Amino acid sequence: MSLEELYKEVILDHYRSPRNKGTLSEADIELHRDNPLCGDEIDLYVDIEDGKIAGVSFDGKGCSISQASISMMTEKLMGMSQEDAEGLANTFKGMMQGEDPQDEDSLGDLVALKGVQKYPVRIKCALLGWNTFLEGLKNYREKHGEPA
Amino acid sequence: MNAEDIRKDFPTLDQEVNGHPLVYLDNGATSQRPRTVIDEIKRFYEEDNSNVHRSVHTLGERATLLYEGAREKVADFIGAPSPRGLIFTKSATEALNLVAYAWGRHHLAPGDEVLISEMEHHSNIVSWQLACQDTGATIKAIPVDVDEGILELDKLDGLLSNRTKVVAITHVSNVLGTINPISEISARAHEVGAVVVCDGAQAAPHIPVNVVELGCDFYVGTGHKMCGPTGIGFVWGKEEILEEMNPFHGGGEMILDVWMDRATYNELPYKFEAGTPPIAAAIGLGVAIDYLNDIGMKAVHDHEVELGKYAMQRIGEISGIKIFGPTDADRKGGLVSFNFEEIHAHDVGTILDTLGIAVRAGHHCAKPLMRKLGVPATTRASFYIYNTKGEVDRLHDGLLQVQKTMQGGLGL
Numbered sequence: 135m136s137l138e139e140l141y142k143e144v145i146l147d148h149y150r151s152p153r154n155k156g157t158l159s160e161a162d163i164e165l166h167r168d169n170p171l172c173g174d175e176i177d178l179y180v181d182i183e184d185g186k187i188a189g190v191s192f193d194g195k196g197c198s199i200s201q202a203s204i205s206m207m208t209e210k211l212m213g214m215s216q217e218d219a220e221g222l223a224n225t226f227k228g229m230m231q232g233e234d235p236q237d238e239d240s241l242g243d244l245v246a247l248k249g250v251q252k253y254p255v256r257i258k259c260a261l262l263g264w265n266t267f268l269e270g271l272k273n274y275r276e277k278h279g280e281p282a
Numbered sequence: 283m284n285a286e287d288i289r290k291d292f293p294t295l296d297q298e299v300n301g302h303p304l305v306y307l308d309n310g311a312t313s314q315r316p317r318t319v320i321d322e323i324k325r326f327y328e329e330d331n332s333n334v335h336r337s338v339h340t341l342g343e344r345a346t347l348l349y350e351g352a353r354e355k356v357a358d359f360i361g362a363p364s365p366r367g368l369i370f371t372k373s374a375t376e377a378l379n380l381v382a383y384a385w386g387r388h389h390l391a392p393g394d395e396v397l398i399s400e401m402e403h404h405s406n407i408v409s410w411q412l413a414c415q416d417t418g419a420t421i422k423a424i425p426v427d428v429d430e431g432i433l434e435l436d437k438l439d440g441l442l443s444n445r446t447k448v449v450a451i452t453h454v455s456n457v458l459g460t461i462n463p464i465s466e467i468s469a470r471a472h473e474v475g476a477v478v479v480c481d482g483a484q485a486a487p488h489i490p491v492n493v494v495e496l497g498c499d500f501y502v503g504t505g506h507k508m509c510g511p512t513g514i515g516f517v518w519g520k521e522e523i524l525e526e527m528n529p530f531h532g533g534g535e536m537i538l539d540v541w542m543d544r545a546t547y548n549e550l551p552y553k554f555e556a557g558t559p560p561i562a563a564a565i566g567l568g569v570a571i572d573y574l575n576d577i578g579m580k581a582v583h584d585h586e587v588e589l590g591k592y593a594m595q596r597i598g599e600i601s602g603i604k605i606f607g608p609t610d611a612d613r614k615g616g617l618v619s620f621n622f623e624e625i626h627a628h629d630v631g632t633i634l635d636t637l638g639i640a641v642r643a644g645h646h647c648a649k650p651l652m653r654k655l656g657v658p659a660t661t662r663a664s665f666y667i668y669n670t671k672g673e674v675d676r677l678h679d680g681l682l683q684v685q686k687t688m689q690g691g692l693g694l
Contacts, residue, residue: 135300137636141687150690172628172644173658196658197626198688253632 135252141198142246144206149198154191154208161189163270169258174200178266180211182274187211187219197259199250204263206244211267220271223264230257283581289668291316291573302638305673310456310484310617310664311642312506315570319509322569323562334561335535335552349561352568353551359571360482360501361492362518369517369524369554370564374483374504375405377517378450380554381479381500382409384530385523386448389477392418394447397476399424399433399462400654401455404647406481410450419447426654431458431607431614438470446476453485453496457646457660458607459590459614461489468497477523483507483515487666488586488615490579499523509574510567513560524550531556574667582667586616589665589674593618596678597663600685606655617664619646622681625688627659633684639677 158164158179168175174196181189190208194201207226211219226244229235232251250260289295294314297304306314326348332341334349350365357365371377390396396410400423407421414421422441425434433451442449449471454461468478480498485491487508493501500523505514519527529536529547533556538546547553574582591611597603597620606619621627631643642662645652652658663677 135636137633137683137687140636141633146687146690149688172626174626197628199629256628256632259628 135249140249140252142249144243144246145198145202148202148205152192152201152205154205154212155193156191157193158189158191163267163274165266165270165273167262167266167269169196169200169262172197172259174259174262176200176204176263176266178204178263178270180267180270180274182216185216187214187216192263194263196262197256199247199256200259200262203244203247203260206247207263207267210242210244216271216275220268223268226264227261230260283577283585283667285585285668285670288577289670291318292668293317293320295668299638299640300636305639305676307663307665307669307673307677308640308642309487309507309666309669310646310662312512313487313509313666314668315509315511315566316573318573319511319566319569323511323566326562326565331562333558345561348565348568349559352564352571355568355571356503356516357518359491359575360486360503360518361494362501363494364521366550367519367521367524369519369551370559371515371517372513372560373515374481374502375409375515377502377504377515378405378479378481379409379412380517380530381450381502381519382413384527384554385477385500386410386413386419387416388528390414390417390419390447393445394419395443395445396421396448396450397424397441397446397471398422398450399452400426401433401458401460401648401651402450402452403456403481403483404649406450406452406479407650410448422446423650424451426458426651428655431455431460431609433460433462435463435466438467442470442474442476444474446471446474448479449476450479450481452481452483453491453501454482454488454615455607455648455651456484456617457619457648457651457662459617459619460608461485461614464496464498472497484615487574488579489583493518505563505567505570508567508570510570511560511563514563514567521550524554529556530554533557535559577667583616585667586665587611589669589671590614590616590618592671593663593665593674593677596674597681600678600681602685603681606660615664616666616669617662619660619662621657621660622685622688625684627657627661629688630661630681630684633687634677634680637676637680637683639680641677 161179162182163180176194292314330344332345334346353365357368478498479500482503486503501518506512536556627643
C-alpha cells in the first residue's frame, strides 16, 4: 500500500486540525479510554438532548489514525439520534473489520480510514473513539432506564 | 566483513515491500536467517528426522548426534566451560522462567529480595514477580539514568544486601542498546551471596560473550535473534547450581526412573529438558552459530558500532528528533531508539513501512522503562550483519518523509 493511500489528506487534515477538541461542561457521557499498548488516549464528552446528540467533543493524544478517527467521529455524530449514531458506529466498526459497508454513503469521509484495515495492529487505533462512544452510550442508557 | 556479500546469503532480504527494496531494521525483534540455516532444517526433516536420546536405530543416532552437536556449538559460542550446563528451551523467555521457577521458587523466602533493573524486558520482570508472589520475596530495581541511558551503578551498594538472593540483569538493553558491565555487577552481587542471572537475548547475537568472564551464574539467550530459527532458546547455568535445583517440567527425557509415587531425575542437562525438544530448531541454531563464527563476533560488533554511529549521526541531523540511550556508539549494541517530539511512533513505523523500511514502533516489552523515559512508545532501528550505510540513508530519507507527511512540510 502506498503512503498516499493510507495517509489520505482528509485524515491528515483532521489530525493536524482536530475538530471539536476540548471539554463539555455538562456532558451526559464522559468517558476516558486508552490503548495501553500504543498510548493513544481519549476523553469523550457527549451531550444528549431529546434523544439526540446535541454536543460532542474530545480531548486526547496519540497517533494520527486514532486522533483523526475521533475528530471525524465527532463531526458525524453531531445532531444524530442515538439509534443512528449507534448504527453508524457499528457500520464503521464493520468496515474496519473487513466488511464491505452496506451503506458506504453514510460513512462519508470516514471511508478514508478503510486503508487501515491492511494494518491489523492499527485497527484498534481507528476504533478507539468509536468503542468509547458505544460504551458511553450503553452506560447512559442503563442509567436512564432505556434498553441497551 | 562485507555486508553486501553477506546480504546475498539471506533470501528474505531480496524482495520489494510496497514497491521499494526492503530495508530490514527490526533485528532486535528477530533477525533473518541465512540460506544455510533454512537448508539444514529442510535437509534434517528430509534425511535424518527422528527423535533424540530414545531410538536405537540409525536415524535416531544421527538426530541425537546433530542435536548434541548443536548444544556443544552454543556452549562454545558463549564460552561455557562444558555443554552439560547448557539447557535448550523454546525461547529466552522460557529460559528466564525456568530459572525463576526451578531456582527462584525453591530459594526465595519472605524478606528476600530480587534485584532487577529498570531497563529489563518484561520477561525478566514478570517471571520474577510470579516467583515473588509464590515465595513472599520482593523486587527492587537498579534505576536508569535517562540522560545517559545507563544503569545508575553508584546506587548498587545501597540496593545490594544480604537479603538480595538474585540479581537478574540484561546484558544489552533492547530499547537503549546499552551494554551493561555484567562482570562488575556479578562481582558485587557475589559479595552479598546473590546468584546472578544475565539476559543475553540482545547480546549473544551482537557481541562476543564469555560467561566465565562475565562471572554470571546463569546466562540466557535465544536463537531467532541470531540467525537461527524461532522456537529455540537456551540457558547456561553453573553446574553446581543446576545439580541441586529441582526440575522445571516433568515428563519424558528428564527422568532416570519412575514409580507411581516418585521419580529420580536424569543427569544434566537432560534433567531440564522434559519432552521432545525442538530438535530441528536446535540443529538450525547450530548452523547459525557456524555462520556467525565464520564472520567472527568481533567483526559483527565492529560493523554494528559503525552503523550505529552513522545512524545516530544521520538521524541526529533531523530536527525534532530525540534519540534515547548512550550517545557513545562504542558503548552500545547496534540499535538506535528515537522519537519525533510531535509524531507518534506508530505513525513513524507505518509510514516507513509504506517506503519498504521495517522498524519497530512500540513499547518493546519494556513498559517500566517507557514510563521512566516518559513516552508511550519509541521507534527502534536495530541493525545486523547484513545492514549497510545505504540502508541508514534510506531510513534518514524515510524519516524526512514522515515529517513531511505528518507536519505538512513544516520543519523541513
